[in-house]
Amino acid sequence: MENVLIAGSGPAGLTAAIYTARADMNPLVLEGHIPGGQLIVSNEVENYPGFTEPISGIELIDQFRKQAKRFGSRFKAESVEEVKKRDDIFEVSTGNQTITTRSLIIATGAQARRLPIPTEHKFYGKGVSGCATCDGAFFRDKEVLVVGGGNTAMQDAVFLTRFASKVTIVHRRDYLRAAAIEVERTKKEPKIEWMIPWIVEEILGNESVTGAILRNPQTNEEYHIQCDGIFVAIGHDPQTKVFKKLVKTDENGFIHVEAGSTKTSMPGVFACGDVRDLVYKQAVVAAGHGCMAAIDVEHHLERKG
């Protein structure tokens, strides 16, 4: 029987692992299908305190993981598929095995949203991508769109100028959510053009993407744009589907927590990071939540005796 099982291995899950391991709770971390979570998609992280120079998301997560391992955290490359509660014990099924635990920390993060266009699936991997750092090199000397107005979209657009001949940012609103520093950096890139406020209405192509139909939501005007690739950076949804019967969530799937803590509606289950964060969605915030969850678990187990 585990004292604490941590589902997720992004900044929240790994910080919870560091703290619970140091508190002698011998945590087991289920790393999920994408170890490291969303952070590993980031080409450069330059706002995580303690790192004076930019660091890649993969390198940063590697540091978290090594630190958690140094204190004895254990890891399994598996994901939660189902959780059942029996008395005060949780039975967590991964598909390969069932793990029993006295407490559970949900830190499964969020997954990237896909474009709500029926043909998007057909073109995924054939011009449509959710990862500029993974697939950017396929678009050397080609024209691409980046859909979104947040920090990821700005960073993706700038990154893609290394390969693409032209990058067009398409954003549905007439303002950007991205930080000012990211917007300024993006505006300085001569290869980047802007289509704001426009929506991707349809993706065009046969075997692969050849263009898109855009629509201006303010004027309803349509515009046919030629492009070879479409990079989607329109935000994330919390990965909480398997926990919906266990804990209370809002209509978008974010887990409800008690104010000022990580306690969920189910005693013994704690939520940290992007699964409960509607507002900030930053690695450093997720790490802080991970620390809170570890301390909350410690108090919970002490009370249980």
Next chain:
Amino acid sequence: MLKTNLKHLETEEEGKEVLENNENVMICCGRMGPMCIPVYRIMEQLEDEYSHVAFRDQSFDIPAADFIKSLPECSSFMGLPFAVYFKNGKVVAATSSVQTKEQITKILDKVFGK
């Protein structure tokens, strides 16, 4: 080298050998990135259940990967990883970019049987 628990194909000879000696083969060619890692993890999980399939991975950036990259079935691919399914040495299915466990098992069941 890829950091997975799968057997890696590092040379052209290893690629030929696995196709010659196995009726059913799935090769995932990629990097250690967020689109590729989930596919490797799923393959690792399926190895026991699909013991009649040889699961292999291959780094996208080695010369031996030219074999996968140059397949006609992969000519329109622009997303990592490239996953290619072979039956008796012939390509029977291929996908580009990240896939779910359901998508992969659907192909495995269709082309290799349960």
